[in-house]
Amino acid sequence: MSAVQVCVRCAARWPVVGAPAQWCPGCRGVLLSPTVPGRLEPAARRNFRWIARRPGTTPRAIAGPAAPDTTPRYLQMPRWGLADPAPESDEGALQTRTQRLAELAPTLLGATAVLFLLGAAGELFRYVVLLRNRTTLISPTVLAVSDAVVFTAGVLAPLVAFAAAAASVAWLLEARRTTWRRVGRADPRSAVAVAFGCLVPVVNLVWPGVFLTELARDEPGVRPLVRWWWATWVAGGVLLVVSLVWRSHDSLQARANGVVLAMVVDVVAAAVAVLTLLVMRRVDRLDLAGRPRARTRWMVAA
Template sequence: MTCPRCGREQPPGASGRFCVHCGRVLGGVRWVATTPDAARPRTPVARRRPYPGPPRYRGVPRWSLWPWAARPEPGSPDGPLAVREAREPEGALRAEAGLLRRLAVTTALLCGVAALGEVFRYVLLLLSRDRALPGPLLGWSDAIVGIFGWLAPAAALATGVVFLRWLVTARALAADASGTRPWRSTRLLLVGCVLPPFTLTVPGATLAEIEHAVAGHDPAARPQPSRPVLVWWGSWVVGVLLGLVTVVQGFWDSTQALADGVVLHFWTDVAAVLVAWTTIRVTAHLTELVAPVLRESGRSYVVAGDGAQRSSTTVAGDGAQRSSTPVAG
């Protein structure tokens, strides 16, 4: 190989990249620049999947985290399983009461706005007797009455469904804690709560029976409802009657009937607000009566598994098991 700089031939034994005479890089040598990771084998980059969301469970998770310093032994009477068993009926009742309270507050707010919309419409009716009203005012009146006329009944229906769930749960827990059995079946109770004219008496009577059973009175004696139960019962009867009269009056189409319908809708909305407020009070009152009785009796239910027997266990205050009666699942 001849050096391109000095023109001299390289000795036969020379095999370097530089000229042995002048030190220049010999021709035919090519420098290649590579990155530091070029020698590493390339692995395919996994495609990042979108976030699938939080974990989902088939049922409501019953697990929780205990503070390490206060964590009891798994087999002790105060262990997580024993505490969950003792608090499950009370927790379920309080959870339904909390959901019912939120729905009742929503219903009261929607019905209150609907009542204000009826007042606004009635004022427009009075003004329209001797003058022509602008279109935007009529449009706002129709929008308020129309929108809240649908939202308020929907919220009231949802509140009624949750109230029936709470009523069935509270009645069963009160009867179990007092050692009695309700003479109405669940089906008769539900039918009596929604079918006139039984709806005027069955819900209030059931609330009085729950209060009577929890108080530990004689099962053969006639229940004496307290003031929260009586106030709810009276507001419920007034609300149901006003609702029925408003529905019947809606079939008339005269001018005076339309004006009377606005007044009836206003008083029906006011009665709905009163029923929602008294529902919050009476459910809170009875929940606070039933929950301490459940805590004192320590009665709980544990499902051993599919196909197994369901056991009803009474646990004393110290956590010791007093009695166990198997009940077929």
């Protein structure tokens, strides 16, 4: 029996005439080494594998010659190479207590901003009541509502702010750990040092800005935002001290001015909370609502 060559593309068998061929005459596929049907070839000379088929079936042949190689054309801009890679999933890993606390930071910061704005609105309403009370007797109900709003916001806002501060420190620790791990190094500052610099009064006017600046050293778009946050944070601390000192005055005008000062402090505190959330989102490459930010990609047009 004469030797044949089998095409790897269409599985057609071609008899060997003279020297073995390389390409299939039918579909231009690669031909295997010559073999004799019915004879078992040793593994050392075999560059094919046996495929078992049902009796009576024939391999599917490709009809017509192969399509010529042409330059591809697209009806719209291709998206391959322009999409961002999918973020690595950490769902399978067990979360630490710090990571779980860091996830609560955006929610607590949003609640802090809302409560401080509510407190600012209550202080503004109280100031309007004071102005009105100079010429008109104010209803006890109006006074009760004003006092309730100011008292509720004055109690809840600091409590939620303290919780948001703890969660923000946890986020800062995780963000710094991730950033330094990305470059193959460990965070040069310990967790105790970061927590001490962020939570101790007076000291925390300086060190949080330093920690964030170190975190955003390779993020040009984040560093200006960190500077704005730092300036607002220091201004809020100074205004808080001034407001506490101002309460020692007993005159009616001083008390009225204290109401305005308390309103300004609440507004600045809400701004600090929003800026803190914005810095977090920018470092995590998210927008303010927590969605992935769409990047602007520029392409050179020929």
